Amino acid sequence: xxxxxxxxxxxSVQEGRISILNCDYTNSMFDYFLWYKxxxxxxxxxxxxxxxxxxxxxxxxxxxxxxxxxxxxSLHIVPSQPGDSxxxxxxxxxxxxxxxxxxxxxxxxxxx
Amino acid sequence: NAGxxxxxxxxxLKTGQSMTLQCAQxxxxxxxxxxxxxxxxxxxLIYYSASEGTTDKGEVPNGYNxxxxxxxxxxxxxxxxxxxxxxxxxxASPSDRASSYEQYFGPGTRLTVT
Numbered sequence: 001x002x003x004x005x006x007x008x009x010x011x012s013v014q015e016g017r018i019s020i021l022n023c024d025y026t027n028s029m030f031d032y033f034l035w036y037k038x039x040x041x042x043x044x045x046x047x048x049x050x051x052x053x054x055x056x057x058x059x060x061x062x063x064x065x066x067x068x069x070x071x072x073x074s075l076h077i078v079p080s081q082p083g084d085s086x087x088x089x090x091x092x093x094x095x096x097x098x099x100x101x102x103x104x105x106x107x108x109x110x111x112x
Numbered sequence: 113n114a115g116x117x118x119x120x121x122x123x124x125l126k127t128g129q130s131m132t133l134q135c136a137q138x139x140x141x142x143x144x145x146x147x148x149x150x151x152x153x154x155x156x157l158i159y160y161s162a163s164e165g166t167t168d169k170g171e172v173p174n175g176y177n178x179x180x181x182x183x184x185x186x187x188x189x190x191x192x193x194x195x196x197x198x199x200x201x202x203x204a205s206p207s208d209r210a211s212s213y214e215q216y217f218g219p220g221t222r223l224t225v226t
Contacts, residue, residue: 046215099170100213
């Protein structure tokens, strides 16, 4: 039973356009959400996060939106650049132990 | 400042062999985690150590043991490897900052069990 789902295994976007990566969750107790980026042969690196008390958080080209009623979050990258080609993981946490539940990842390919 | 380091990067084992994956962090964090990543699945927590001297089971602990040798080092041992343990293993160290959920990862160990 996957509590965090990323239903698109891959996504291809033209350079300069907007990339939108989606994530759905089932556990209403999740109160914090994170996006990580992973290049081949490297570990994941933190990208951006959002608390359940907010519905939007921005950091440069990256914006995360949270829709609690739909149990859905999305990561927007504008404009998309070749260096954004990577696997993006959505992760969520519930409670105070800061442990994360991870989605399966979406491979983003930015086409020149 | 290397962050989180892992050795080895690659390993091939035969069924029944044993090995230890090493992890070290130089960020002076209290917690350290071991995850495995399989195709089509998210990272799954194997074991974690909230502080030096303590270890606890995560979501998928069967077939593994861990040792928190000191604050810097956290090792993962496979006593009798099985093909189902073929995976990429990541060591991570969560930030100690209050209310921070950020975790810092090593580069991973790709393990194949034949």
